[in-house]
Amino acid sequence: MLTIIDYDAGNTYNVQKAFDFLGVKTELTADPEKILASHGLILPGVGAFAPAMQTLQARGLDSVIKQAVAKGTPLLGICLGMQLLFESSSEYGQHAGLALIPGKVIALPAKKGFKIPQMGWNQHELRQSDSVFAYVAQEYTYFVHSFYAQCPNEYLVSQVEYSAPVPAIVRNKNVYGFQFHPEKSGQVGIKLLRTFVEEVVEA
Numbered sequence: 001m002l003t004i005i006d007y008d009a010g011n012t013y014n015v016q017k018a019f020d021f022l023g024v025k026t027e028l029t030a031d032p033e034k035i036l037a038s039h040g041l042i043l044p045g046v047g048a049f050a051p052a053m054q055t056l057q058a059r060g061l062d063s064v065i066k067q068a069v070a071k072g073t074p075l076l077g078i079c080l081g082m083q084l085l086f087e088s089s090s091e092y093g094q095h096a097g098l099a100l101i102p103g104k105v106i107a108l109p110a111k112k113g114f115k116i117p118q119m120g121w122n123q124h125e126l127r128q129s130d131s132v133f134a135y136v137a138q139e140y141t142y143f144v145h146s147f148y149a150q151c152p153n154e155y156l157v158s159q160v161e162y163s164a165p166v167p168a169i170v171r172n173k174n175v176y177g178f179q180f181h182p183e184k185s186g187q188v189g190i191k192l193l194r195t196f197v198e199e200v201v202e203a
Contacts, residue, residue, distance in 0.1 A: 001039055005042065009080060010081065011079075022193060024197050043075060045078060048092060049084065049095055049097070053096070056084070074196070077176070077177040079144070082170065083145075085175060086100075087099045087104055102151060105147050109163050121140040121143075122180075124141065126158050127158055128157045132198075141182065142181050142184040143166075148162075148179065151167060
């Protein structure tokens with residue numbers, strides 16, 4: 001059983017449908033007991049960093065997520081959900097994140113020829129050849145975002161080039177992040193979700 005964390009900021013319907021396609025049962029919930037009992041967690045997200053983080057805190061889910069991760073539960077953050085995994089964001093002021101991966105979230109730089117937000121398909125450049133996601137090298141996935149993470153190279157699995165090098169897949173032990181939308185990325189996205197499910201099973 002995978003749990004999709006409900007905090008009113010996620011593209012939850014399409015994420016659930018993607019896991020349904022894989023034959024993987026999911027439950028959308030904000031119940032701390034269910035989250036702590038889950039085999040794997042999904043933190044989706046669409047919108048702005050600050051209100052998303054405030055909702056997690058108001059529901060006590062920030063501490064629940066950290067408890068689950070501390071006991072080894074795999075966690076996957078998607079899009080905004082990935083950005084929340086970092087220490088801070090400068091989106092509309094300075095805001096603290098979950099601090100599960102070292103790094104910060106900042107605005108994509110304005111650069112001639114690049115529209116903000118990045119919206120569309122972009123190609124992955126692999127940074128960790130021994131990653132379980134190594135097959136993503138040179139593949140395309142679908143992005144929609146105006147902010148991006150900066151993190152130490154040891155957590156960077158793949159990146160894409162836009163107006164700056166953008167971390168696309170990150171990992172810190174049992175914490176995973178996809179800046180793109182796997183549920184909108186065709187067969188490659190489905191394969192990436194399947195790999196995360198396999199990581200959950202191994203854990």
